[in-house]
Amino acid sequence: TQLLEQSPQFLSIQEGENLTVYCNSSSVFSSLQWYRQEPGEGPVLLVTVVTGGEVKKLKRLTFQFGDARKDSSLHITAAQPGDTGLYLCAPYGGWGKLQFGAGTQVVVTP
């Protein structure tokens, strides 16, 4: 079983600040997905990273995949209240089976 650790567990920041959340594993990821879950909703896919060293940008969100494919990070620039949510990472090998971490709860206050 792949052990997945997300840190920090909780992050509270002011609007306009930057933040980074981390996802680490004891094993190599074949591919890794990041999701955001807002209150009362299901998780929504943000990005999939596959190649070691890969960097993907989605507006103010930057996703990095470690060279060894055992870790990943999500950096948000100039956070906005709409970025509030539970950020989840999950390796994905197909067949609808995602192995989510516990997530990082991000709260951005105006």
Place this chain on the structure above:
Amino acid sequence: DAGVTQSPTHLIKTRGQQVTLRCSPISGHKSVSWYQQVLGQGPQFIFQYYEKEERGRGNFPDRFSARQFPNYSSELNVNALLLGDSALYLCASSLGTSTGNTIYFGEGSWLTVV
């Protein structure tokens, strides 16, 4: 287009009872998965069905069962409910089973066991 729809949205059951949760995938999606999300944790995989057959099962007791119908909708059944079964139950669907197929989640069914 409608997303993944789940029913009921909220329900309260008593210990020992049985519950059935329902899921309609996005039109054309043949793969359906079920997840349990306990407060403060990430979703945990329960089952995956593809073309009406169970293709994956997570580490859950036999009290949990599911099925997929010819129209690809799905039901999750939980028997002999325990307090610890209180959680958000999420259904997800995708076109197929490869890593290139995006998984879409419903808003979930909140189950409270008292």
